Amino acid sequence: MHPFIYATIGGALLGIAAVMMMGLKGRIAGVSGILTGTLTESGSERLWRVLFIVGIVIGGAIPALLSTDFRPPAPEAGTLLIIVGGLLVGLGTGLGSGCTTGHGICGIARLSPRSVVATCIFMGAAFLSVYLLRHILGV
Amino acid sequence: MFNRRTGVLITALASGTTVGLGLAISGMNNTERVLGFLDLAGQWDPTLAFVMGSGLVVAFIGFKFVLKNSAPLFADAFSIPTRTDIDKALVIGAILFGAGWALVGYCPGPAIAGLSYGYSAPLLFVATMIAGLLLAKRVGKLL
Numbered sequence: 117m118h119p120f121i122y123a124t125i126g127g128a129l130l131g132i133a134a135v136m137m138m139g140l141k142g143r144i145a146g147v148s149g150i151l152t153g154t155l156t157e158s159g160s161e162r163l164w165r166v167l168f169i170v171g172i173v174i175g176g177a178i179p180a181l182l183s184t185d186f187r188p189p190a191p192e193a194g195t196l197l198i199i200v201g202g203l204l205v206g207l208g209t210g211l212g213s214g215c216t217t218g219h220g221i222c223g224i225a226r227l228s229p230r231s232v233v234a235t236c237i238f239m240g241a242a243f244l245s246v247y248l249l250r251h252i253l254g255v
Numbered sequence: 256m257f258n259r260r261t262g263v264l265i266t267a268l269a270s271g272t273t274v275g276l277g278l279a280i281s282g283m284n285n286t287e288r289v290l291g292f293l294d295l296a297g298q299w300d301p302t303l304a305f306v307m308g309s310g311l312v313v314a315f316i317g318f319k320f321v322l323k324n325s326a327p328l329f330a331d332a333f334s335i336p337t338r339t340d341i342d343k344a345l346v347i348g349a350i351l352f353g354a355g356w357a358l359v360g361y362c363p364g365p366a367i368a369g370l371s372y373g374y375s376a377p378l379l380f381v382a383t384m385i386a387g388l389l390l391a392k393r394v395g396k397l398l
Contacts, residue, residue, distance in 0.1 A: 119282060123305035126281020130306070131313025133273035135321055140266040142327030142334050145274065147363040152388050164263050168271035169367060175275020176284060176368025188285035190374040193359040202366070202380040204355025206387020209363060211395055212348025213336075216362045217274065219349075220307060225314035226335070233341050234349040241353025246293040249357060 134222045137168075146218020147172070148209035197255075212238070262329035275368045281306040284368050286360025293357055344398045348391070355387075 137145035153165040179186035193201065209215040212234050214223060223231020249255045282288045282302055291300030326332055356362050361380050369377030
């Protein structure tokens with residue numbers, strides 16, 4: 117199948133996951149927010165968040181076990197870029213209250229102005245950063 | 256049927272697993288593909304636009320349906336963010352997130368899903384991402 121079809125199916129699954137979380141638990145299925153909760157909450161409020169994160173790992177593993185087509189190559193970035201990248205993604209999604217799932221899918225789907233603004237800014241910042249890295253700095 | 260607490264735990268595991276499946280099937284877990292999408296000036300790979308497009312359509316329609324209920328099935332009320340102000344933390348946070356995403360090609364979900372492939376990169380990325388999330392708690396108070 118064409119990558120566009122896989123992308124559309126995968127995207128629909130992300131939408132279904134968001135609707136499931138909203139309809140059953142009444143929560144936004146935002147990965148950065150739920151990950152933060154695994155560190156700051158306790159008891160059963162922590163447990164459901166831990167299970168959500170564990171689910172992401174399980175769900176990521178299943179297609180790769182069924183077909184090597186779904187096993188992505190290791191990232192090309194070196195250790196320094198990975199450390200700085202991880203810190204920036206954590207700091208940025210923490211300050212900005214969300215990431216691609218929370219703002220990009222859940223937030224825009226409920227027409228939240230904060231999420232629309234955040235998504236436009238982080239997409240713009242990412243496009244600009246890749247341009248600077250690849251075409252100006254040649255990293 | 257099971258009680259509410261069990262329902263929440265099953266919901267969380269099922270929703271998280273669906274996120275992982277969606278990320279793996281769509282190609283979002285492939286940092287090369289993500290960077291190809293973010294590289295407008297290079298050989299632009301539009302694939303990931305389909306991920307966000309279809310995710311948004313499904314979530315938009317689905318939210319309309321489930322939010323017609325007076326409450327979610329396993330909780331007393333919907334916990335939906337109510338803020339509408341565009342503050343400094345939102346703008347600065349989004350800029351930093353976008354820049355960090357561009358460095359490796361990982362946003363939070365794919366980095367976590369990437370833990371299942373046995374590479375060291377996602378492990379290091381998730382560890383530093385958690386450090387960043389904790390740091391944000393302190394930095395947020397200064398803004």
